[in-house]
Amino acid sequence: MKKSTTNSRILHIFVLICLLFLTLVFYLSYFELHGKEQIMGNNYNRRLRAKEEGIIRGKIFDRNGEILADTKITDGISSRSYPYKKLYAHVIGYNSSIYGKTLLEARYNDTLLGLNALGLMGNVTRLVTGEDKTGNNIILTIDHTLQALARELIGEKRGSIVAINPKTGEILAMVSTPDFNPNEQSLKDNWAALSTNENSPLLPRAILGLYPPGSTFKVVTAVAAIEEGLTDYSVEDSGSIVIDGKTFSNVGNKSYGTLDMTSAMAFSSNVYFSKMTEVLDAKALINAAENTGLNKNFSFDLPLNKSSISRDLSSKTEYAATVLGQGKLLVTPLQMALICSGIANDGVIMKPYLVKSISDTNNLILSNTLTKKLYTFTDRETSEQIKEMMIEVVKSGTGVNASLSEIVVAGKTGTAQNEKSTQGGGNDHAWFIGFAPAADPEIAIAVIIENQEKDGGQIAAPIARKIMSTWIRNKR
Numbered sequence: 001m002k003k004s005t006t007n008s009r010i011l012h013i014f015v016l017i018c019l020l021f022l023t024l025v026f027y028l029s030y031f032e033l034h035g036k037e038q039i040m041g042n043n044y045n046r047r048l049r050a051k052e053e054g055i056i057r058g059k060i061f062d063r064n065g066e067i068l069a070d071t072k073i074t075d076g077i078s079s080r081s082y083p084y085k086k087l088y089a090h091v092i093g094y095n096s097s098i099y100g101k102t103l104l105e106a107r108y109n110d111t112l113l114g115l116n117a118l119g120l121m122g123n124v125t126r127l128v129t130g131e132d133k134t135g136n137n138i139i140l141t142i143d144h145t146l147q148a149l150a151r152e153l154i155g156e157k158r159g160s161i162v163a164i165n166p167k168t169g170e171i172l173a174m175v176s177t178p179d180f181n182p183n184e185q186s187l188k189d190n191w192a193a194l195s196t197n198e199n200s201p202l203l204p205r206a207i208l209g210l211y212p213p214g215s216t217f218k219v220v221t222a223v224a225a226i227e228e229g230l231t232d233y234s235v236e237d238s239g240s241i242v243i244d245g246k247t248f249s250n251v252g253n254k255s256y257g258t259l260d261m262t263s264a265m266a267f268s269s270n271v272y273f274s275k276m277t278e279v280l281d282a283k284a285l286i287n288a289a290e291n292t293g294l295n296k297n298f299s300f301d302l303p304l305n306k307s308s309i310s311r312d313l314s315s316k317t318e319y320a321a322t323v324l325g326q327g328k329l330l331v332t333p334l335q336m337a338l339i340c341s342g343i344a345n346d347g348v349i350m351k352p353y354l355v356k357s358i359s360d361t362n363n364l365i366l367s368n369t370l371t372k373k374l375y376t377f378t379d380r381e382t383s384e385q386i387k388e389m390m391i392e393v394v395k396s397g398t399g400v401n402a403s404l405s406e407i408v409v410a411g412k413t414g415t416a417q418n419e420k421s422t423q424g425g426g427n428d429h430a431w432f433i434g435f436a437p438a439a440d441p442e443i444a445i446a447v448i449i450e451n452q453e454k455d456g457g458q459i460a461a462p463i464a465r466k467i468m469s470t471w472i473r474n475k476r
Contacts, residue, residue: 169350214416217325266397
């Protein structure tokens with residue numbers, strides 16, 4: 001009896017040891033595949049600073065060779081220098097001995113230090129020659145002139161601007177405000193105020209800010225409707241409509257009479273699109289939204305928040321709110337720029353990117369980013385129909401303030417209710433998305449200005465007009 005008990009205990013101990021061993025193997029495998037990079041790249045990892053000692057961090061340039069980030073050495077101590085201060089705070093981020101690294105400085109840390117495969121040959125050469133170890137440089141897709149203009153136009157308002165080449169996915173400008181000076185001394189002097197400010201100046205709104213898109217989302221609703229055969233759908237717009245006991249009204253309760261889809265888009269009729277929920281299946285809208293990237297993750301040069309739409313639109317009022325860009329629907333400004341780009345680019349959304357190429361210290365290009373298709377939003381015929389509607393928005397509708405002489409612009413305005421405005425503590429957000437020239441688009445843009453007394457057509461559209469005009473005319 002005692003022998004049997006002893007054998008049983010030995011078996012239990014053996015099973016326990018096996019389980020512990022398997023757990024250890026599983027953890028080490030998971031760490032190698034998933035956790036290692038996160039821990040090694042953590043700002044609090046002291047080995048990072050030791051690894052950087054004796055290395056001159058590479059520069060960051062705009063697409064035309066303007067230096068946006070550099071390394072200065074004073075009395076043998078190196079520090080990161082950002083000559084344009086706050087202008088690129090929400091793109092490049094910062095590299096601080098105290099507060100760590102963010103955004104491009106974090107994502108491309110090994111590249112800038114020359115510690116990855118691209119830097120290997122250069123480091124071997126420098127060991128032979130005895131030169132200081134220097135990292136590789138990064139060339140961005142951003143145009144400094146356009147970035148500076150976008151920042152100037154947004155001024156002291158809170159919001160974001162994203163401009164993109166719809167044919168390639170290159171980010172031409174990306175601004176988030178409020179912003180901050182990322183230079184080391186400024187961070188030290190202002191960190192307490194920055195980290196507690198209710199306006200969140202440390203938040204890169206373009207990629208992490210989530211907003212209701214308002215009426216700019218009607219372009220997605222229109223795509224879903226056309227794909228479902230509702231091109232000729234018309235409505236008698238009397239200014240408001242009651243759906244399941246809730247009233248949906250046009251801005252100012254304006255009535256527009258008989259509307260087809262083009263005129264409804266031009267006037268941004270809430271009645272028309274709310275009424276459409278009676279004939280447009282909710283699944284069609286969800287599918288169209290997900291075809292643009294909502295409810296999906298994709299890789300980018302910077303961290304992203306996922307834009308989302310509810311997959312449960314069984315409530316009639318929730319569905320009606322969603323087709324108008326409200327309800328359980330949240331997007332980043334980058335996402336709206338991608339949606340706009342998809343319409344501009346015959347229904348295809350190109351993968352967005354910020355890093356154009358990587359070069360060594362002698363400006364020899366080591367790698368280039370290749371353009372790739374990200375999503376197929378819709379077919380070319382449908383995108384052309386939406387494009388014509390957006391042209392009408394700028395020509396005679398709510399987006400006239402985005403129009404340019406001798407250049408045809410396509411766009412869509414939006415005014416989005418938010419938590420503050422619905423509770424009486426603030427104003428709605430002002431949106432505009434658009435692209436130009438409409439026939440052969442060179443730039444697509446999304447502008448959001450938070451909590452404005454005026455609508456997107458009055459606030460956001462003029463900003464977009466100046467940015468699009470500058471880009472197109474500077475290229476000619």
